[in-house]
Amino acid sequence: MQIVIALFDRFTALDAVGPHQVLHHLPGADVIFASERERAVTDESGTLTLRADAAFADVPRPDILVVPGGPGQADQMTPGPLQDWLIAADKTSTWTTSVCTGALVLAGAGLLAGRAATTYWLALPELARLGAVPKRERFVFDGKYLTGAGVSAGIDMALALAGRVAGDDEAERIQLAIEYDPRPPYQSGSPATARAELVEKFTAASRFARTAG
Numbered sequence: 346m347q348i349v350i351a352l353f354d355r356f357t358a359l360d361a362v363g364p365h366q367v368l369h370h371l372p373g374a375d376v377i378f379a380s381e382r383e384r385a386v387t388d389e390s391g392t393l394t395l396r397a398d399a400a401f402a403d404v405p406r407p408d409i410l411v412v413p414g415g416p417g418q419a420d421q422m423t424p425g426p427l428q429d430w431l432i433a434a435d436k437t438s439t440w441t442t443s444v445c446t447g448a449l450v451l452a453g454a455g456l457l458a459g460r461a462a463t464t465y466w467l468a469l470p471e472l473a474r475l476g477a478v479p480k481r482e483r484f485v486f487d488g489k490y491l492t493g494a495g496v497s498a499g500i501d502m503a504l505a506l507a508g509r510v511a512g513d514d515e516a517e518r519i520q521l522a523i524e525y526d527p528r529p530p531y532q533s534g535s536p537a538t539a540r541a542e543l544v545e546k547f548t549a550a551s552r553f554a555r556t557a558g
Contacts, residue, residue: 346510348376349399349407349434351427352386355417358393359496360444364411367503370519371511379404381426389415401430408439409506413499414446414465416552422453431456440506442491444499451492452477460487465495466536467553497534500525 348368350361361378369376380386380397387394412431421427431454435441443451448464451457452475462477462485463469469479484493484502486509493502504525508516533539539547 346371346373346375346409347404347407348374348409348411349379349404350376350411350413351401351430352378352380352395352397352413353415353417353421353427354386355389355415355420356386356413357415357445357496358388358390358395360413360415360447360499361395361411363497363499364413364442364444364503366523367500367507367519368409368411370522371507372515377404377407389417401426401434405430405434406437407434409510410434410438410441412443412447412450414444414449414496418446418450419552421450428454438489440489440491440510442493442502442506444493444502445495448472448477448492449475451490457487457490457492460490461485462487462490462492463494463498464492465553467548467551471553497527 350365365376368374377399378395378397379399379401382400384397385394386397435456445465446468448462449471452472457477460477461480462472463480463482464472472479483498484505491502491506493499504516504520507519536544
């Protein structure tokens with residue numbers, strides 16, 4: 346089972362690494378990081394670099410494809426290597442997935458038109474503008490399409506996918522293996538629970554401020 350995680354400059358690290366940490370545990374999984382060519386790809390912080398060991402052309406028919414988000418997503422919204430690969434690979438993929446603003450890349454490629462999907466909370470209006478039906482959920486299935494909300498939701502998304510691919514027992518085994526038992530010290534992980542003034546400040550500073558609300 347080939348699982349390809351797409352990389353582009355200024356991706357968000359956990360968007361890619363979270364699903365990788367879960368999905369590489371699946372029986373028979375061959376997880377590959379890919380970009381437009383084999384190269385080192387640096388995340389949005391400039392402090393973490395992952396190696397794309399394959400070019401998109403080398404992995405034309407993945408069983409599962411994963412698109413992370415991050416500030417670099419804005420550069421992937423027009424026809425180019427990533428979108429071209431997504432459109433072609435989606436024709437034969439078993440699962441097409443994204444984390445955070447990776448959903449905008451899928452939507453920009455026309456793959457989420459009329460489909461229920463989620464993304465980073467501030468980007469939900471942009472997802473709607475691109476033709477998807479936005480849902481403020483941790484992850485959303487619509488047929489073979491599975492989208493995760495912001496950053497850390499990629500772990501939840503991947504576990505849900507593991508359950509669909511290999512069954513609940515296997516997904517539970519993976520969850521235990523990675524000791525995924527989140528108990529955050531604060532309750533500000535969602536605009537629904539964070540202090541209103543914090544949400545307002547964060548929204549005003551966001552690159553999605555023009556479309557949020």
